[in-house]
Amino acid sequence: MLRARRSRREEPLEERLPDPVISRADAADPEQEALLADSVGLALLVVLESLTPAERLAFVLHDMFGLPFEQIAPIVDRTPVAAKKLASRARRRVRGATPTPDPDLGGQRRVADAFLAAARGGDFDALLAIHDPDVVLRADGGVLTGGMKVIRGAAAVAGQAATFQRMATSAATRPALVNGLAGLVNTIDDRLISVMSFTISDGKIAAIDILSDPDRLAHLNAARVSRW
Structure with missing residues (x-):
């Protein structure tokens, strides 16, 4: 898909907020605690949209799916060393942009x-x-x-x-x-x-x-x- 995007020169998908899940302010229960944990993932989606496609692929494939950089490298048209650098750069941006919400x-x-x-x-x-x-x-x-x-x-x-x-x-x-x-x-x-x-x-x-x-x-x- 990355190679096809270069040849077709498509515009990137528009950046937008994830659709919200809304509930009553006094509805705190185990389901809401699960939603609180999921909200960190929603914040992560916003940050991932700010990465370049190659950074996003290297980070997600390695950190979330455990794929080795030797297999990621041909997907992003990089050497394994370069793919590792892409993932490292993305990891730093993600960690610095997703604050952990107070649990209370x-x-x-x-x-x-x-x-x-x-x-x-x-x-x-x-x-x-x-x-x-x-x-x-x-x-x-x-x-x-x-x-x-x-x-x-x-x-x-x-x-x-x-x-x-x-x-x-x-x-x-x-x-x-x-x-x-x-x-x-x-x-x-x-x-x-x-x-x-x-x-x-x-x-x-x-x-x-x-x-x-x-x-x-x-x-x-x-x-x-x-x-x-």
Whole structure:
């Protein structure tokens, strides 16, 4: 497939957030604990999309399927040594970009509630205080908004205070579990308009994922969300 892509010069698939799994904020049970573990895998999917195809293949085939580099090398048109370097480079990027969520959902919810309060007030300083210095914001509004946008760093993310305020005050905002993590859902007239998920690590927001693509949100059960 890599060789065919070079010959056909296709554009890469658009980067987007994985589809969220939404449930009530008070629905913590063994199923939710499993979802929390799966959320790390969902974060990994986002990171994998940022790798080059060769890096992704070398990393997945070796680290996840145990294939030796001697067999990976011809697949990615590299020597075994070069294939090993590809996997090593991908491994470093993956490890550095997938923070481990705090296991305490109550603690996650307190930070998410603090975010919502700061967002409603458009409070830049309060937003800055609850974000990790290396926080990553990923916002997927769909093709009409140019696809997924990524903002990095606490100051840059807190600088979106006006946008957060507009989202938090123009719709009914409710706490939820999104992929097993503390999150928020925003609805207008029982119509889901955005879903936010927070990765909270060491008491700080390390990542925010926002899905506001109307086409994809239309497939979620907004009616159930509105009854919470």
